[in-house]
Amino acid sequence: MKTRLFVIASSLIASLLAMPAMAQSTPAPAAAENSISAAPAGPGMMGQGARQNRARPPRDCQQSPNPAACNAQREARSKAMEACKDSAGPQRRACMREQRANFDCSKSANPQQCEAHKAAAKACQGQSGPAARRCMQEKMPPVDCSKSPNPQRCEQHQKAREVCKDKLGPDHKSCLREQFKTK
Structure with a gap:
């Protein structure tokens, strides 16, 4: 009785341990030969080949x-x-x-905005990550909403940026969403 129970338990444990290995199946060799571009997988989940295939085509400047x-x-x-x-x-x-x-x-x-961005980037040169974003926001002058195609929306954006300027990451995003909810 003990031997039979031991054999059942052993086979059950072995099958559970082998399941993840079985789930990681590789594509059939014939499928790789028929694919358009069989690029070797590089570092990361998608590999360099998949990343290059997903690149957007160049923008048509004549339509801009x-x-x-x-x-x-x-x-x-x-x-x-x-x-x-x-x-x-x-x-x-x-x-x-x-x-x-x-x-x-x-x-x-927009040459004025470009120059302001260059000056702000130079002032925030040694910083990175959230500190650099905060520095750029502080150094950039406010946007002139009178030249915007939709001045009301532009002003709403400016107010939302001002209210949420002290938050980072997911808190910042949720703060912006709260500001843009219709009232």
Whole structure:
């Protein structure tokens, strides 16, 4: 009786331990051959190949409201990517940040806002994360809502930003949602 119980318990435990391994099935070799791009999986859950396949196509600057600004932005981004192509990780982020600081604001859609953003970024240069976001919010001048397509909505955004400026993360998001609820 004890032997039979021991065998049943052992087989039950073995099957429960093997279930996670069975659940992690791999695709059949024929499916990998028929796929459009069988990129090798890199670090992370999706791998580098899947991430590259999901990239958006380039934006058509002719259909943008300001084609000259769109082309200037595209050109600046391609120059920055070319300049930073040999670096990775934090060094690449720092390189891209430096390259963005060299952007010519005269070609921007809103040159005054671009210059203000560059000045704020320079003032907040050594900070990162929530401290950098808070610093940028403090250094940036308020938006001129008279030039906005929807001044009432712009003013509502400004008030919400002011009320929620001391909160971070999920608390900040929930505060903004509360501000935008219809009254």
